[in-house]
Amino acid sequence: MKKTLLPLLLAALILAHGTASGWGFFGHRTITQIAVYELPSAMQGFYYRNMPEIVRLCTAPDERRNDDPSEGPKHFIDMDHYSEDDPFGKVPRKYDEAVAKFTADTLKKYGTVPWVIMEMKDNLTEAFRQRDTVGIIKYSAELSHYVGDAFVPLHTTVNYDGQLTDQKGLHSLWESQLPEKFITEYKLDGESAKYIKDPLNEIWTTLGKSYGFLGETFDRAAKIDKTMKPEVRFTFSHKYGKTTRRYSDKYAEEYNKAVGGMVDYRLKGAPTLVSSLWLSAWQDAGKPDLNALMHPGKPSKEEKEKLSTELSAWKKGTLVQDQLLLAQQKVKKVEEVDQIKSAKDMEVTPVEDPEPTPATAPTTPAEPATDKLKVKTKGKDGSEKVKQKGN
Numbered sequence: 544m545k546k547t548l549l550p551l552l553l554a555a556l557i558l559a560h561g562t563a564s565g566w567g568f569f570g571h572r573t574i575t576q577i578a579v580y581e582l583p584s585a586m587q588g589f590y591y592r593n594m595p596e597i598v599r600l601c602t603a604p605d606e607r608r609n610d611d612p613s614e615g616p617k618h619f620i621d622m623d624h625y626s627e628d629d630p631f632g633k634v635p636r637k638y639d640e641a642v643a644k645f646t647a648d649t650l651k652k653y654g655t656v657p658w659v660i661m662e663m664k665d666n667l668t669e670a671f672r673q674r675d676t677v678g679i680i681k682y683s684a685e686l687s688h689y690v691g692d693a694f695v696p697l698h699t700t701v702n703y704d705g706q707l708t709d710q711k712g713l714h715s716l717w718e719s720q721l722p723e724k725f726i727t728e729y730k731l732d733g734e735s736a737k738y739i740k741d742p743l744n745e746i747w748t749t750l751g752k753s754y755g756f757l758g759e760t761f762d763r764a765a766k767i768d769k770t771m772k773p774e775v776r777f778t779f780s781h782k783y784g785k786t787t788r789r790y791s792d793k794y795a796e797e798y799n800k801a802v803g804g805m806v807d808y809r810l811k812g813a814p815t816l817v818s819s820l821w822l823s824a825w826q827d828a829g830k831p832d833l834n835a836l837m838h839p840g841k842p843s844k845e846e847k848e849k850l851s852t853e854l855s856a857w858k859k860g861t862l863v864q865d866q867l868l869l870a871q872q873k874v875k876k877v878e879e880v881d882q883i884k885s886a887k888d889m890e891v892t893p894v895e896d897p898e899p900t901p902a903t904a905p906t907t908p909a910e911p912a913t914d915k916l917k918v919k920t921k922g923k924d925g926s927e928k929v930k931q932k933g934n
């Protein structure tokens with residue numbers, strides 16, 4: 544990308560869909576990289592070889608939102624639009640049933656992320672079946688993106704930026720400013736990938752938990768607002784004839800003290816579901832030999848050593864200070880995805896195939912009480928305000 548275009552493009556992105564981008568590029572890239580570390584060895588060599596590319600492509604869904612009007616709603620689902628008391632009881636889990644109840648247009652308006660994740664998982668399974676290297680890389684990256692979005696509480700509400708409760712800017716504060724500023728404090732240790740029998744159920748469980756954190760997300764900010772003067776709360780920047788307001792570093796510090804544990808918890812939960820869905824797609828496709836898809840050949844000694852250094856840094860929690868996080872590095876110019884050679888015709892090397900254990904519901908230390916939720920999404924007059932969606 545030309546240097547001069549980048550600021551304009553970023554500005555356009557920000558203007559086009561408010562701040563609802565989902566984790567920011569930093570978070571998405573971190574999630575994708577860690578997902579690679581959580582894979583079983585039969586998959587890890589292939590994924591590690593292609594990690595720079597998968598990490599780079601995992602932000603593509605956000606990058607194309609501007610050009611593709613149908614992209615925006617794929618990144619969220621506004622559960623409280625359907626009901627503030629029992630949204631998860633009201634929205635059918637299966638797409639066809641949800642369409643029958645609410646119409647496809649309504650679903651499109653209020654977001655389709657759970658079904659988009661399912662679609663990506665099916666695409667990935669098919670790519671594995673076809674031994675389609677380019678497809679495997681692409682859909683692994685995209686699956687990671689949308690799963691990452693589902694872990695962000697503000698992706699489950701009509702009040703996605705705090706705009707209905709006089710807390711505008713909360714979205715990028717939560718998902719970009721905090722992780723970028725406090726990543727060294729966050730523990731990125733996740734669980735190993737596990738086969739998921741019922742992905743749709745797992746995705747809805749994830750969304751339920753995200754939704755469960757909304758109360759805290761808003762209330763903790765409101766608490767800071769009460770004690771911090773407005774002139775300390777925000778910083779302003781002027782660009783392209785527009786003034787942008789964002790939360791100050793001071794505010795971010797206070798907010799991190801209040802919700803940093805939650806941000807960390809969602810940030811490290813996402814890779815486990817990402818890697819588990821990659822694994823499930825691979826297993827559903829009959830566990831194709833991924834070493835045979837690698838070009839040129841299976842992992843080298845250097846690659847294995849580098850991976851084991853990274854794995855131990857990840858386990859020790861020193862990825863960030865060891866400068867091993869790709870999200871911290873400048874994006875290097877890498878091969879275009881369509882130029883990566885598929886190794887379909889290369890000779891097949893047998894690979895050991897450890898049996899992945901079946902999935903159990905992940906245990907969660909900080910289960911939010913969904914029944915006690917208070918999510919403010921109505922305006923003062925009691926009517927739901929219309930928000931700017933996508934383009």
Ligand SMILES: [Zn+2]
Binds near residue numbers: 564
């Ligand atoms: Zn997104």
